[in-house]
Amino acid sequence: MSRTKARTALLRELEEAMRRSSAQGVLYGQTVANVAGIANSDLECMDILYLEGRVTAGRLAEVTGLTTGAITGVVDRLEKAGLVRRERDENDRRKVFISVVPEQAMKIGQLYVPMQQAMEKVFGAYSEEELRLLLRFATEGYKGVLAATEALKSLLDTPPEKRSDLKLKKLRR
Amino acid sequence: MSRTKARTALLRELEEAMRRSSAQGVLYGQTVANVAGIANSDLECMDILYLEGRVTAGRLAEVTGLTTGAITGVVDRLEKAGLVRRERDENDRRKVFISVVPEQAMKIGQLYVPMQQAMEKVFGAYSEEELRLLLRFATEGYKGVLAATEALKSLLDTPPEKRSDLKLKKLRR
DNA sequence: CTAAATCTCTTAGTGACTAAGATATATATC
DNA sequence: GATATATATCTTAGTCACTAAGAGATTTAG
Numbered sequence: 424m425s426r427t428k429a430r431t432a433l434l435r436e437l438e439e440a441m442r443r444s445s446a447q448g449v450l451y452g453q454t455v456a457n458v459a460g461i462a463n464s465d466l467e468c469m470d471i472l473y474l475e476g477r478v479t480a481g482r483l484a485e486v487t488g489l490t491t492g493a494i495t496g497v498v499d500r501l502e503k504a505g506l507v508r509r510e511r512d513e514n515d516r517r518k519v520f521i522s523v524v525p526e527q528a529m530k531i532g533q534l535y536v537p538m539q540q541a542m543e544k545v546f547g548a549y550s551e552e553e554l555r556l557l558l559r560f561a562t563e564g565y566k567g568v569l570a571a572t573e574a575l576k577s578l579l580d581t582p583p584e585k586r587s588d589l590k591l592k593k594l595r596r
Numbered sequence: 597m598s599r600t601k602a603r604t605a606l607l608r609e610l611e612e613a614m615r616r617s618s619a620q621g622v623l624y625g626q627t628v629a630n631v632a633g634i635a636n637s638d639l640e641c642m643d644i645l646y647l648e649g650r651v652t653a654g655r656l657a658e659v660t661g662l663t664t665g666a667i668t669g670v671v672d673r674l675e676k677a678g679l680v681r682r683e684r685d686e687n688d689r690r691k692v693f694i695s696v697v698p699e700q701a702m703k704i705g706q707l708y709v710p711m712q713q714a715m716e717k718v719f720g721a722y723s724e725e726e727l728r729l730l731l732r733f734a735t736e737g738y739k740g741v742l743a744a745t746e747a748l749k750s751l752l753d754t755p756p757e758k759r760s761d762l763k764l765k766k767l768r769r
Numbered sequence: 770c771t772a773a774a775t776c777t778c779t780t781a782g783t784g785a786c787t788a789a790g791a792t793a794t795a796t797a798t799c
Numbered sequence: 800g801a802t803a804t805a806t807a808t809c810t811t812a813g814t815c816a817c818t819a820a821g822a823g824a825t826t827t828a829g
Contacts, residue, residue: 433727434719438712440734447741448618454748462785481807493786495809500785517794517807537747539611541740545733546607553729554606560730561613563721567714568620574710575627635816654776666817668778673816690776690825 455534461504464489468497469506469523469531477522479512506531628707634677637662641670642679642696642704650695652685679704 456466464487471486472478484494498521501507505527512518546554629639637660644659645651657667671694674680678700685691719727 430724430727433724433731434716437719437727437731437734438715440731440738444734444738444741445618445621447738447745449622451741451745451748454745458748458751464785479807480809484808489785490787491808492788492810496785515795515807519808534748534751537744538741541744541747542611542737543607545736545740546610548736549733551603551606554603554610556726556729557733558606558610558613560718560722561610561617563718564715565613565617565620567718568617568624568711571710571714572620572624572627574714575624575631575707578631578707637816652776653778657777662816663818664777665779665819669816688776688826692777 451538455531458534459531461500461506462497464493465497465501466531468494468501468521469528472507472521472523473528473532477510477520480519480521483521624711628704631707632704634673634679635670637666638670638674639704641667641674641694642701645680645694645696646701646705650683650693653692653694656694 452466453463456463459466461469467487468483471483475482480494480498481491483489483497484491487494489497498507498509498519501521502509505524507521507523507528510520510522512520549557625639626636629636632639634642640660641656644656648655653667653671654664656662656670657664660667662670671680671682671692674694675682678697680694680696680701683693683695685693722730
């Protein structure tokens, strides 16, 4: 019994700690956007472009969950800031590929240096085996949160009379 | 050397996994706000109220980094939704305390159930000792990110000519 | 008692977003 | 090959949460 209680307390602490560090991570991202002088969504798109390389406007809309109209605005701003370029696909001229301008984008990359250094320092204190445990946890955690998100979204498709009587708005993705 | 390389690769994977799960966590929060039919900041304030209990409008502005004007809007919306109540401080009648209406707020709490279940399931696969490691990591990680955020913000106070030539906007916190 | 400080709210203006539809191009059908 | 349908992006009009600045209202200091 005492064993179980200790574990319960540990789990609560863990949840709290995870929440806090996650919230702080969000704040870091917002600060990066602020310092770079771009909107939050703009930074998110830069991130996607960095991960996926050359990507169409429609794909950005898909991944971010924004409308194509909003993406037009995002790309306009990023282009004006010299961070990305629009390139029409020569095979399918309806498509517009967005690609980063590496020299400019690198300046944004610089803003992640403090974070990387902090993380290096933290990771430095762990053995390789411990790091593997952390990796396993991060991977499983991601899957768990993804599943939870889907579960939550599916509430929206449940007819309202079968749900709690919260006032609900349409979800936009 | 091969040892070092393996570790480097592990670290990269870890960073990537952390980033992904963190991004998914943000998405979960946005989904909660969407399902509840309130704005993101409104949910953040509910969160603070839940953690800190009865809190003044000014304190909400402080913690969220929003202006007091924005908080007036947040509280207006939350009050209209029946989630919080405004109460004037009888000792200092300039102050307005905000407190949650438990019955209504509980409905929002329900929206975190899928997440909690997912997390329980993930945590279930770990021994108590492993959980302690995760807690240590989460705690240290939080501190690291916090420090990194401060370091990044301090760039803003550095005179522009000593910084990279990024176009910068004023930060708002 | 008056001046300054503190706390919230109001006002005017801005920027990112959505929904709906316009435009341009590509694909399928007869 | 012409016409209809589908696809990809952009445009337009309107909305909503936000900021900056300052207007009450009340408290604290001199």
